[in-house]
Amino acid sequence: MPGPLASFIWYFGTALELGFVVCSIARKSFFRYLFLNLYFLLTVGSSLARHSFLIRFGKSSIEYHYAYFYTDALLTVALYVALTSLYSHVFGELRFTKYVRSCAVLLLVGTVLFSYAVVAQSEQRLATAFAYELSQNLYFVGLVLTYILWGAVLKLRETRTRLVQFILALGVYFSAYAASYSLVNLASKYSVVHALGPLVSCLLPLSWTITMWRHSEEARLVPAHLVAVPR
Amino acid sequence: MMAAIIFVVSVVTLLMFFVSYCRSLMVSSSHHTLSQEVRDVAGIPARVSGQDFTRVMQLLQLCPERPRDRTGLEAVGFYYAMLDLVQKSVARAVPSLHLWTEHERAGCANFAAVALDRRIAFSREILAQQGDF
Numbered sequence: 001m002p003g004p005l006a007s008f009i010w011y012f013g014t015a016l017e018l019g020f021v022v023c024s025i026a027r028k029s030f031f032r033y034l035f036l037n038l039y040f041l042l043t044v045g046s047s048l049a050r051h052s053f054l055i056r057f058g059k060s061s062i063e064y065h066y067a068y069f070y071t072d073a074l075l076t077v078a079l080y081v082a083l084t085s086l087y088s089h090v091f092g093e094l095r096f097t098k099y100v101r102s103c104a105v106l107l108l109v110g111t112v113l114f115s116y117a118v119v120a121q122s123e124q125r126l127a128t129a130f131a132y133e134l135s136q137n138l139y140f141v142g143l144v145l146t147y148i149l150w151g152a153v154l155k156l157r158e159t160r161t162r163l164v165q166f167i168l169a170l171g172v173y174f175s176a177y178a179a180s181y182s183l184v185n186l187a188s189k190y191s192v193v194h195a196l197g198p199l200v201s202c203l204l205p206l207s208w209t210i211t212m213w214r215h216s217e218e219a220r221l222v223p224a225h226l227v228a229v230p231r
Numbered sequence: 232m233m234a235a236i237i238f239v240v241s242v243v244t245l246l247m248f249f250v251s252y253c254r255s256l257m258v259s260s261s262h263h264t265l266s267q268e269v270r271d272v273a274g275i276p277a278r279v280s281g282q283d284f285t286r287v288m289q290l291l292q293l294c295p296e297r298p299r300d301r302t303g304l305e306a307v308g309f310y311y312a313m314l315d316l317v318q319k320s321v322a323r324a325v326p327s328l329h330l331w332t333e334h335e336r337a338g339c340a341n342f343a344a345v346a347l348d349r350r351i352a353f354s355r356e357i358l359a360q361q362g363d364f
């Protein structure tokens with residue numbers, strides 16, 4: 001079983017994920033941000049599945065490893081879909097949604113093939129290595145896509161506060177996760193590095209719930225004021 | 232090598248998104264006019280400066296909490312601590328960075344002062360409601 005701190009972070013993160021769904025239902029925005037809600041419902045479901053595998057088979061079992069890495073890869077794909085839905089919100093009025101979906105699918109397929117090509121060379125535990133590699137690569141692709149989306153928000157002068165804060169929080173989350181993944185590769189001997197991932201995973205539901213709770217759909221801001229160095 | 236490059240790129244984008252996120256939290260308070268009462272209590276002259284932040288945060292702890300502004304204050308508090316660190320280290324050698332951090336710190340202090348203003352109004356409302364009973 002994980003230690004008390006790891007268990008606390010796990011339960012706290014799951015509570016926050018449920019909190020976002022409850023909050024968006026209370027604010028009557030469940031269907032407006034359907035894919036964000038579906039992502040969090042999926043994270044809660046995968047947390048329950050992981051927990052049952054952990055109790056039944058133990059932390060070091062092969063069954064738990066498979067359950068962990070495959071739900072992780074599935075969640076990363078779901079978050080990628082949620083990011084694509086934010087693209088649709090931003091580009092919706094320009095009627096680019098069809099092109100956004102096609103590009104997103106192409107990029108996803110490209111990342112899957114690239115991840116497979118990387119792990120195909122090593123013969124050890126191909127299945128879990130593929131799931132890990134796919135998650136890692138998708139987080140970096142997600143970070144690049146969020147950066148591009150933030151550029152589009154500034155260019156198109158998007159003013160919806162909720163949407164802007166969702167994108168910024170997603171940028172913080174993807175960056176922190178990509179940094180923690182690379183830190184695990186760089187300094188895996190330090191145990192503190194392994195605790196970063198679960199901590200970072202609490203950031204997204206926390207910041208999105210704050211945004212959903214504090215701001216109505218009608219709230220507006222000027223995104224040019226948010227850039228660190230004004231142009 | 233690849234992991235090091237990804238780490239550097241991720242940290243740079245993390246800082247960029249975090250600064251913008253904190254600014255998006257603070258932007259709602261930038262148009263709020265502070266009451267004279269808060270200015271007197273917190274000793275704030277015509278314009279809020281970065282140095283006022285710590286004092287205003289101490290005063291905030293004396294007021295009953297409004298659940299809505301607790302999380303925003305924590306994020307901005309973390310941002311202020313980060314700016315403080317930059318100002319006391321790197322910014323000493325770079326004047327433009329020093330000006331920028333001071334401007335941002337003043338924004339954090341203004342956000343906290345507006346939260347104090349709202350908490351005082353909130354406390355008054357509670358007292359008035361209790362007076363009605």
